[in-house]
Amino acid sequence: MKSYTITEINEVLKGIILGNTQEKITAPEQLEAASTTEISFIGNKKYEKLWATSKACVAIVNEDISIEPGANRAFIKVKNADLAMSQILELFALPMPEFETTIHPSATVAITAQIASGVKIGAGCYVGPKTSIGKNSILYPNTTLLDESSIGENTVIWSGTVVRERCHIGDNCIIHPNATIGADGFGFRPCPEKGLVKIPQIGNVIIGNNVEIGANSCVDRGKFSSTIIGDGCKIDNLVQIGHNSKLGRYCIMAGKSGLAGSVTLGNGVIIGGSASIKDHTTIGDGAVVGAGSGVTCDIPAGKTMLGYPAVEARDALKQWAILKKLVANSKS
Missing domain, CATH: 2.160.10.10 (Hexapeptide repeat proteins)
Structure with missing residues (x-):
């Protein structure tokens, strides 16, 4: 499980910390459902009233926040709480599903298909004639790419x-x-x-x-x-x-x-x-x-x-x- 101090979180956000907490932050969560080790956010002033009953130890807030964090709790003030929360979600994101092989043995890949380096092709995929797939793209299981189609670089195509x-x-x-x-x-x-x-x-x-x-x-x-x-x-x-x-x-x-x-x-x-x-x-x-x-x-x-x-x-x-x-x- 990933966990971060408030200081480590703020190194990513580069905001201003109000208050303090000794809790290790283990996950992001909405205000109503957060536990004492979780971080939440207040993206609109109408949600300030929910802070009093929330158990979150930290909230990411906009600069116009009008309430105080309270004991052993903290705010991180930023210009845009919504955008900052997306950075937090990236920080706690779990890894993508793993591939045991670069191209699964059950995948069908035409001889004339052009497959660049770093491409991963999952089980049951079909890659047709004269297709091309750019560097580091991923086809998850049971994806179909028919004749003369192309996929660029770093693109993810999910199953089905x-x-x-x-x-x-x-x-x-x-x-x-x-x-x-x-x-x-x-x-x-x-x-x-x-x-x-x-x-x-x-x-x-x-x-x-x-x-x-x-x-x-x-x-x-x-x-x-x-x-x-x-x-x-x-x-x-x-x-x-x-x-x-x-x-x-x-x-x-x-x-x-x-x-x-x-x-x-x-x-x-x-x-x-x-x-x-x-x-x-x-x-x-x-x-x-x-x-x-x-x-x-x-x-x-x-x-x-x-x-x-x-x-x-x-x-x-x-x-x-x-x-x-x-x-x-x-x-x-």
Whole structure:
């Protein structure tokens, strides 16, 4: 078990210590559940009230903290408690699952696959013809990498993921279990003779560097070009990204949200959980779509949208206030 003194912790955070504790810190934990040897954090002033009943010996806090730590307890003041807590989590993180062999004997690796140094391939993986895997990347057991696809350097692909043919993933990416990269886009057209006719999806998926894609998410291949995920995007679990969609850099999509086909997101766009975006819609840089919202038209850069159908946040709030008054009046 790892343990650290408060001084050793602060060597990483480089904050200011208020108070003191002799306890060895053994783990991070949320305020309500922490024990006397654990460290927690207060990222918002509304949570200061929980400190009095918490057993944590140390809390990472923002500079505007208005309470005292108390006897044999301490605060570490930093500019951003949330970011500092991520450093603590890295400090206490356990090692990744181990590989007994670099390439497991049960893995199938095509003769024409190019495997760089430091790559690890787990049991039951399939690495197809003319694929390439960059230095120090990891394929956990039962991963599939089909023909002519590529994975960059220092990328981790977790078990059950399927990367279909001709799709490309950049450096320093994390693809979580059972994600599917490059499934066919949802393309059908009615035909009097045959009912619904499938439109071939002959494009691919291109994923940039430092991208993270959550478990059971799906990024569909383009119909005749590429579905693109820009550098630094973070995609939650159970997210659908339709064919020919294009995400700029550092976009965030929360769980169960979805893009229909040919959606374009600018840089830094945030899509809330369970939000849905209509096909051929463009959302400008820095725009925010609230959870559960439904976007049916283009959104200018920097706007925050709420509701179904989504409208500007201030208009949505006004509408909700009016509805609330109407309901109240109808009961009186």
